[in-house]
Every structure is written in C-alpha cells, then in structure tokens.
Amino acid sequence: MPGSDRAGRIVSLVSTNLLESCYIYTITLNNIVMKKQEEIVSKTGFVIYNDGYSNNGKSWSLTGSPKPEYRFRDYESAYDVEDHLKEKVGSPENITWDSESCQMWAYFPDKRSAVSYLKKIEKYLESVKELV
Numbered sequence: 001m002p003g004s005d006r007a008g009r010i011v012s013l014v015s016t017n018l019l020e021s022c023y024i025y026t027i028t029l030n031n032i033v034m035k036k037q038e039e040i041v042s043k044t045g046f047v048i049y050n051d052g053y054s055n056n057g058k059s060w061s062l063t064g065s066p067k068p069e070y071r072f073r074d075y076e077s078a079y080d081v082e083d084h085l086k087e088k089v090g091s092p093e094n095i096t097w098d099s100e101s102c103q104m105w106a107y108f109p110d111k112r113s114a115v116s117y118l119k120k121i122e123k124y125l126e127s128v129k130e131l132v
Contacts, residue, residue, distance in 0.1 A: 040115065044070045044125045048114040056097055058107035060114035061097060070125040071132060078104035089120045 039049035046064035053059065065071075065081045075081050082099040085106075091097070095117065096107040108114035 038111075040117055040118065042122055043067075044122050046118060046121055048108075048118050050111065056096060056107070058094075058109050060108040060111055062106040062108065062114060062118065063104060066125060070129060073130055076131070077101040082106070085121065089117070089124050113123075 031037055035132065037051050039047055041047050042064070045067035046062060048060055048062045050095050065075065073080075073084065075084070078099045078101060081104045082097055084106075085091075088096075092113070094109055094113050098105045098107065106117070108117065
C-alpha cells in the first residue's frame with residue numbers, strides 16, 4: 001500500500017512473508033530505487049528497523065505490540081502499549097515516542113540503543129510470561 005515517507009516521497013512496502021525483510025520502493029520523479037530495509041523481528045511482536053530515513057536525527061524505529069502469548073493486559077490503543085512499556089521497561093532519554101491510536105512508534109539515534117531497548121522489552125515480557 002503506497003504511503004509517504006518522512007521526506008514526503010511516495011513509498012510502498014512490499015513483503016511476501018511477514019518474517020522476511022520488507023523492501024522499500026521509493027518513487028521520486030519517475031525514478032524507482034529499491035533498497036532492502038534493515039530490520040530485526042522479535043518473537044514478542046515488536047520490530048526495529050532502519051529504513052534509511054531520519055526522524056530528527058533518529059534513524060532506528062521500534063513498532064509493534066505484544067503477540068497474544070505475551071499480552072497480559074488489554075490495550076484499547078497503541079497509546080496503551082506505549083504507556084505499558086514506559087511503565088515497566090522505562091523510557092530512556094534517547095527515545096522519541098510518536099505513537100498514534102493504531103500504531104506504536106519509538107525512534108532511536110542508533111542501532112545499539114534500539115536493540116538494547118528491544119532486549120529489555122523481551123526480558124520483561126518473558127519474565128511475566130513465566131509467572132502466568
């Protein structure tokens with residue numbers, strides 16, 4: 001489904017399998033550039049990726065929500081997922097949150113900090129899963 005990237009260019013994300021990396025097609029003045037998106041998919045339902053674009057200097061994005069086997073409370077919107085992560089995992093200063101009701105987003109300045117936060121999410125969700 002086409003949309004706009006952060007720079008206002010028309011893009012389409014195409015994937016034949018949800019576990020495969022998506023390809024981003026950027027169309028600018030009739031030129032099509034295809035590049036493979038760098039992404040890490042967590043078994044818990046979250047994904048971090050770098051699509052080559054920057055949001056205020058932060059080029060790594062975290063999105064998603066817990067899969068059913070990691071969902072221990074009801075969420076009415078993605079804001080609830082964001083609040084849950086902030087409450088239980090924390091919210092380091094280098095994260096920029098930009099969630100909307102249907103999608104949770106957090107932006108990181110580098111891969112290391114994004115991966116570190118994703119590992120904290122996984123550790124928290126695994127520990128709660130063991131208790132249930």
